[in-house]
Amino acid sequence: MKQFLNFINGEFVATGKTFDKRTPVDNRVIGQVHEAGMAEVDAAVAAAHAAMKGEWGRLSVVRRTELLHAVADEINRRFDEFLAAELADTGKPHSLASHIDIPRGAANFKVFADIVKNVPTESFTMTTPDGGTAVSYALRTPLGVVAVVCPWNLPLLLMTWKVGPALACGNAVIVKPSEETPATATLLAEVMNTVGIPKGVYQVLHGFGPGSAGEFLTRHPDVDGITFTGETRTGEAIMAAAAKGVRPVSFELGGKNAGIVFADADIDKAVAGITRSAFENCGQVCLGTERVYVQRPIFDTFVQALKAKAEALVIGPPDQPGVGLGPLISAEHKRKVMDYYALAVAEGATVVTGGGAPAMPAALADGHWVQPTIWTGLPESARVIREEIFGPCCHIAPFDTEAEAIALANATDYGLATTVWTQDLGTAHRMAAAIEVGLCWINSWFLRDLRTAFGGAKASGIGREGGVHSLEFYTELRNVMIKL
Numbered sequence: 001m002k003q004f005l006n007f008i009n010g011e012f013v014a015t016g017k018t019f020d021k022r023t024p025v026d027n028r029v030i031g032q033v034h035e036a037g038m039a040e041v042d043a044a045v046a047a048a049h050a051a052m053k054g055e056w057g058r059l060s061v062v063r064r065t066e067l068l069h070a071v072a073d074e075i076n077r078r079f080d081e082f083l084a085a086e087l088a089d090t091g092k093p094h095s096l097a098s099h100i101d102i103p104r105g106a107a108n109f110k111v112f113a114d115i116v117k118n119v120p121t122e123s124f125t126m127t128t129p130d131g132g133t134a135v136s137y138a139l140r141t142p143l144g145v146v147a148v149v150c151p152w153n154l155p156l157l158l159m160t161w162k163v164g165p166a167l168a169c170g171n172a173v174i175v176k177p178s179e180e181t182p183a184t185a186t187l188l189a190e191v192m193n194t195v196g197i198p199k200g201v202y203q204v205l206h207g208f209g210p211g212s213a214g215e216f217l218t219r220h221p222d223v224d225g226i227t228f229t230g231e232t233r234t235g236e237a238i239m240a241a242a243a244k245g246v247r248p249v250s251f252e253l254g255g256k257n258a259g260i261v262f263a264d265a266d267i268d269k270a271v272a273g274i275t276r277s278a279f280e281n282c283g284q285v286c287l288g289t290e291r292v293y294v295q296r297p298i299f300d301t302f303v304q305a306l307k308a309k310a311e312a313l314v315i316g317p318p319d320q321p322g323v324g325l326g327p328l329i330s331a332e333h334k335r336k337v338m339d340y341y342a343l344a345v346a347e348g349a350t351v352v353t354g355g356g357a358p359a360m361p362a363a364l365a366d367g368h369w370v371q372p373t374i375w376t377g378l379p380e381s382a383r384v385i386r387e388e389i390f391g392p393c394c395h396i397a398p399f400d401t402e403a404e405a406i407a408l409a410n411a412t413d414y415g416l417a418t419t420v421w422t423q424d425l426g427t428a429h430r431m432a433a434a435i436e437v438g439l440c441w442i443n444s445w446f447l448r449d450l451r452t453a454f455g456g457a458k459a460s461g462i463g464r465e466g467g468v469h470s471l472e473f474y475t476e477l478r479n480v481m482i483k484l
């Protein structure tokens, strides 16, 4: 049986306490995960500080960024192993993980290495009160030991999205992968040793949140900052932990994102786009669209077209040809999504398609499969429209005017992303300015340029990462003033 060990100070470390890792495809146990306790957290934090004071802290930016390029190259060299590990942990389609998760996992190291090497800091010259001159400039120093707490939906991609810039800026990281997806963070530890990243710079602690590695790590007084992607309520708990010692946090949290389709949109492109934004990764993407608003003249046509797309999705395991929809991550998450499917009916929804679990072959019957689901007819007050479900489902409602679409999109506590479909440039610009989100896609969805700011407004997050914005969190900015 595969053993997922912690990685502390350059060594793989077993603990006396393990839990099962099951694959979502058929619920078989595929590994034992070694849960880190307080002793392992203490050891990792001490090793991280030692690394910062040692060789890693003294490394030139050039050498540090060369090492990060080597990490990316080594991930690419072991691409098939990373892919197999991610597929076993998540059950997502091969086509998705091979095009998005693993390539982005590698790219996150190269992009931020290059950004750190090339971004200047500010400098000013001024006249002093005595008529002399002073020059000031900014220095960026690492934040220190950074806890990286990760979710299970895009495990390698979202973890390296934080580890890449954190290491590029000279920090040491301690990663707490989701208990559901321990594999790729552990595999990355092998890569770190192979390319010669000094011990203590990248460490992995497995376990759960409350009462386990997640809580112990984020409460640890010697952790200098915490970066987290996951549920908004977990963000609240981590923020409370970080308050002690006034430690900075960077959060990318949940969403209840609106997709808006105007009557002038290219309907085929809009339907294809919303098919992706509602159902990709079995709806387990925080950027996904669970509320769709369609302008009334094309409402019926759009609903029928999206229904046809949903029903054409092939549900199955990662390596099945043509598969478009994998399982949900866990039995617990399937229960949550199925509860929402039942709630939608109780709240009075019309089920356009789906609403249940598909019949699967006997070998897959214990997997966490659900049908892609579309509802219409709910009032905006329905819980299914207000709460993040994180499954392959959406509600579609009609709207008449641009002002109404804006009001509907903004009537949520969340503010992560939106996708707007229109061929009118004026409409596109006005919507982009009016919708309260961190990310606004026009005639596209999940189209990413890693140099741009990424994050959520309102209850969807704190701060932005991406490009130079990552440097704002992963470094301290020091101003140096020199009187000449």
Ligand SMILES: NC(=O)C1=CN([C@@H]2O[C@H](COP(=O)(O)OP(=O)(O)OC[C@H]3O[C@@H](n4cnc5c(N)ncnc54)[C@H](O)[C@@H]3O)[C@@H](O)[C@H]2O)C=CC1
Pocket: 149, 150, 151, 152, 153, 176, 177, 178, 179, 207, 208, 209, 210, 214, 215, 218, 229, 230, 231, 232, 234, 235, 237, 238, 252, 253, 254, 255, 285, 286, 333, 336, 388, 389, 390
């Ligand atoms: N990106 C997103 O927006 C994501 C949203 N979700 C949503 O969250 C729901 C719950 O999924 P979970 O995996 O349980 O998400 P979660 O937010 O509870 O867990 C994410 C990470 O935080 C850790 N964690 C949990 N509680 C913690 C605490 N008190 N202190 C420190 N670390 C803690 C977990 O062990 C995991 O590594 C899902 O059903 C889904 O709706 C889940 C994953 C990603």
Ligand SMILES: O=C(O)/C=C/C=C(\O)C(=O)O
Pocket: 151, 153, 154, 158, 161, 229, 230, 252, 284, 285, 286, 287, 448, 454
């Ligand atoms: O960084 C990206 O490109 C993707 C981010 C997606 C999430 O944060 C998510 O689904 O949780």
